[in-house]
Amino acid sequence: MLTSLDALLFAVAVLVLGKGLASRSSLWFAGRKEIRKGSLSTLAGYLLGSRKILKRPLQGSAHVFVFWGVVLPALIVLVSQFRPRLPETLSNLLSLFLDLLGLAMLCALVFMLVRRWTKSEEAGPKRTAVPALTLLGIVVTGFLAEGARLSILGAGFSWQSPVGSVFSSVLPASPLLMQVMIRLHFFAVLFLIASLPFTFLRHLVAGSLNVYYKSRNPHGQLRSLSLESNHPGAKRVNDFSWKQLLDAEACVSCGRCEENCPAAISGKPLSPRKVVRSIQEQMQAMNGTVTKPGLPLLNQRISDDDLWSCTTCMACVEHCPVFVAPLDKIMDMRRYRVMGEAALPAEAKATIRSLLLYKDVYGKGIAHRTDWAFNRGVPLLSEEVEVLLWVGCSGAFHPRYQETARAMVKILKAGGVRFGILGKEEICCGDPARRLGEESLFLEIAQENIRRIKERGFEKILTLCPHCFNTLKNEYPSLGGSFPVVHAAEYIADMIRLNKIALKYSLPAKMALHDPCYLGRGNRIYKPLREIAKAIPGVTLLELPRNRESGFCCGGGGGRMWLHEKLGMRMNLLRAEEVVKSGAEVLGTACPYCLTMLEDGIKNLETGKPAKVMDLVEIVASSIR
Numbered sequence: 002m003l004t005s006l007d008a009l010l011f012a013v014a015v016l017v018l019g020k021g022l023a024s025r026s027s028l029w030f031a032g033r034k035e036i037r038k039g040s041l042s043t044l045a046g047y048l049l050g051s052r053k054i055l056k057r058p059l060q061g062s063a064h065v066f067v068f069w070g071v072v073l074p075a076l077i078v079l080v081s082q083f084r085p086r087l088p089e090t091l092s093n094l095l096s097l098f099l100d101l102l103g104l105a106m107l108c109a110l111v112f113m114l115v116r117r118w119t120k121s122e123e124a125g126p127k128r129t130a131v132p133a134l135t136l137l138g139i140v141v142t143g144f145l146a147e148g149a150r151l152s153i154l155g156a157g158f159s160w161q162s163p164v165g166s167v168f169s170s171v172l173p174a175s176p177l178l179m180q181v182m183i184r185l186h187f188f189a190v191l192f193l194i195a196s197l198p199f200t201f202l203r204h205l206v207a208g209s210l211n212v213y214y215k216s217r218n219p220h221g222q223l224r225s226l227s228l229e230s231n232h233p234g235a236k237r238v239n240d241f242s243w244k245q246l247l248d249a250e251a252c253v254s255c256g257r258c259e260e261n262c263p264a265a266i267s268g269k270p271l272s273p274r275k276v277v278r279s280i281q282e283q284m285q286a287m288n289g290t291v292t293k294p295g296l297p298l299l300n301q302r303i304s305d306d307d308l309w310s311c312t313t314c315m316a317c318v319e320h321c322p323v324f325v326a327p328l329d330k331i332m333d334m335r336r337y338r339v340m341g342e343a344a345l346p347a348e349a350k351a352t353i354r355s356l357l358l359y360k361d362v363y364g365k366g367i368a369h370r371t372d373w374a375f376n377r378g379v380p381l382l383s384e385e386v387e388v389l390l391w392v393g394c395s396g397a398f399h400p401r402y403q404e405t406a407r408a409m410v411k412i413l414k415a416g417g418v419r420f421g422i423l424g425k426e427e428i429c430c431g432d433p434a435r436r437l438g439e440e441s442l443f444l445e446i447a448q449e450n451i452r453r454i455k456e457r458g459f460e461k462i463l464t465l466c467p468h469c470f471n472t473l474k475n476e477y478p479s480l481g482g483s484f485p486v487v488h489a490a491e492y493i494a495d496m497i498r499l500n501k502i503a504l505k506y507s508l509p510a511k512m513a514l515h516d517p518c519y520l521g522r523g524n525r526i527y528k529p530l531r532e533i534a535k536a537i538p539g540v541t542l543l544e545l546p547r548n549r550e551s552g553f554c555c556g557g558g559g560g561r562m563w564l565h566e567k568l569g570m571r572m573n574l575l576r577a578e579e580v581v582k583s584g585a586e587v588l589g590t591a592c593p594y595c596l597t598m599l600e601d602g603i604k605n606l607e608t609g610k611p612a613k614v615m616d617l618v619e620i621v622a623s624s625i626r
C-alpha cells in the first residue's frame with residue numbers, strides 16, 4: 002500500500018506526465034484539420050496480437066516482453082490498492098507469473114541495449130538510453146527487494162518467486178537493504194512516469210494513438226486534396242494534417258520502411274525514414290506554433306531527387322510497425338512542387354501534356370483508341386451487359402499489352418460473358434496524373450470518366466491494369482463514382498472456380514509470380530494470382546524470395562514508368578536478377594507496367610537463363626486455345 006507521501010509523489014509524477022503530453026500534443030495539433038475516426042478494437046487487436054511487431058521475431062518478442070512487463074504489473078499494482086481478496090493458489094500463481102515476466106523483461110532490455118549500442122544507427126543509443134536504463138533499474142531493484150525479503154523470511158527456495166529466490170541466495174537478510182531497494186524501485190517508477198513525454202518512451206502514447214486513428218482505407222487509395230487552399234500539397238510541416246504529424250511523432254526510427262523501400266535498396270537518395278524524421282525534427286523546431294510559417298521541408302531537408310525516386314509502391318506503409326505512412330507525405334510534397342511551383346521533371350511534363358491534349362498517357366489520341374480491337378469482334382457497349390471491360394491506356398495503345406487486351410476478350414468470349422468496351426468514350430483513368438502530382442488534371446479526367454460510366458448499364462467493371470483498378474475502385478467513390486470494380490485476376494480466378502472456362506493446354510514450365518504493388522499491397526489481392534497459376538496444367542509454381550506483401554516493385558509505379566531512372570541501380574534489373582536466380586522459366590504477372598519493366602529488365606540481364614514474362618491473362622487465354 003502507498004503512504005500519503007507516496008501518493009503525493011505519485012500525483013506529482015502524473016501531473017508532470019499530463020503537462021508533458023499536453024505540450025507534446027500541441028506539436029501535432031499544429032497541423033491542418035483532418036477528420037479521423039478512432040477504433041478501440043483496432044488498438045486492442047494490435048496490442049494483443051502484436052502481429053506487425055513480431056514480424057521481426059527477436060526484436061519483436063523483446064518489445065512485447067518490455068511492453069507487457071510495464072503494463073501488467075502497473076495494472077496489478079493499481080488493482081491491489083483496492084485490496085482484493087485472492088485465493089492463495091491464485092495469488093501464488095500470479096506471483097510466479099510476475100516473476101517470470103520480470104525475468105523475460107530483464108533479458109529483453111539487456112538484448113535491446115546491446116543491440117542499440119552495437120548498431121550503427123546514430124540516433125538509436127541516445128534516444129533509447131534513458132528509458133531503457135530506467136526500466137532496467139526498475140526490474141533489478143524489484144528483484145533485489147524481493148530477494149532481500151525472501152532472505153529475511155529464510156524460507157529457502159520459493160516456487161512462487163524463482164528469480165527472487167536466486168537473488169535471495171546471494172543477499173543478506175537485511176531489512177534496511179529491502180527498504181532501500183523498495184524506495185529505489187518506487188522512485189525509478191516515478192521517474193519513468195514523469196519523464197515519459199520527454200523521452201523516446203513517448204512512442205507508447207503516440208504509437209497507440211496512431212494505431213487507434215489508423216486509416217481503414219486500402220493502402221492504394223491516395224488522400225484527396227482540396228484545391229481550394231492557397232497552395233495544395235505540403236511545403237512546410239504545418240501544411241500537413243494533425244494525423245500526418247502524429248504519424249511523424251509515432252515513428253520509432255526502426256528503419257523497416259527503409260529496408261523495404263525499393264528506392265533506398267536500389268541506391269537512390271530517398272529514405273522514407275529520413276522523410277518522417279525530417280518532419281519530426283522540424284515539428285519540434287516549430288514548437289507547436291501554428292502561426293509561425295515554419296522552415297521549408299522542401300529544399301532544406303527533402304530534395305526533388307528524394308520526391309521523384311518514390312514509385313508509390315507502399316512497401317514503407319505496409320512494413321511500418323506503427324502504421325506510419327511516409328508515402329502520403331512524399332505525395333503531398335510532390336503535389337506542392339508540381340501544382341504550387343510547376344517544378345516537375347521534363348519527361349513528366351511530356352506525360353502530363355499527353356494527358357491534357359489526348360486524354361491518354363501515350364499521346365496517341367482518341368481516334369486510335371480502338372485500333373487494338375480492329376476486326377476482333379469486340380463489342381462496343383450499347384445495351385446492358387454483365388461486364389464493362391476497361392481496357393486502359395496500355396491495353397489500348399501499348400503494342401505488347403494490346404496482346405493482353407485481346408487475350409482478355411478471348412477469355413470473356415470462351416466463358417460466354419456478355420461484355421462491352423467504351424471504345425473511344427474511354428479515356429485514361431487519371432492514375433498517372435494523380436501520382437505525378439497533377440491533382441487538378443486527375444480530378445478533371447476522373448469526373449469525365451465518372452460521367453460517361455454512369456450513362457452505361459453494366460453489372461461490374463473489369464480492369465486489366467491494377468492502377469486503373471485501384472483508381473476506379475478506391476478513388477472515384479469520393480468523387481461520386483461508386484462502381485463495382487474487379488481486376489482481371491479476380492475475375493478469371495472466379496471463372497475457373499465456377500468452371501466457366503476449362504484450361505486444357507498445358508504450360509510445362511516453372512512459373513514464378515510477381516505481385517504488382519497496386520494489386521498486392523494496394524488492395525490485398527494475392528490469392529487469385531496463385532489460384533490461376535495452379536489451375537494451368539503443367540505449371541510448377543515458384544515463389545520469389547520477395548513475394549506478396551514483401552514483393553519488390555518493378556519500378557514503374559508512381560508515374561516512374563514515364564521517367565528516366567538516372568540515380569542508383571535500376572529497380573527492374575534488381576527484380577529481374579531475382580527472377581532469373583529463382584530458376585523460373587516463366588514469370589507471371591498481372592499489370593502492364595510490371596510486364597513492360599520486367600521484360601525490359603530480363604532482356605538487359607547479361608547472365609542467367611532469361612524467363613519469359615507474361616500476363617496471367619495471356620497464359621490463361623493460351624491454355625483455352
Ligand code: SF4
Pocket residue numbers: 251252253254255256257258259273274277320321322323324325326327
Ligand atoms: S516510419 Fe515506421 S517503419 Fe519507418 S522508421 Fe518510422 S516507425 Fe520504422
Ligand code: SF4
Pocket residue numbers: 258261262263264265271272273310311312313314315316317318327328331
Ligand atoms: S512508397 Fe515505395 S518507393 Fe515510395 S518511399 Fe515508400 S517504399 Fe519507398
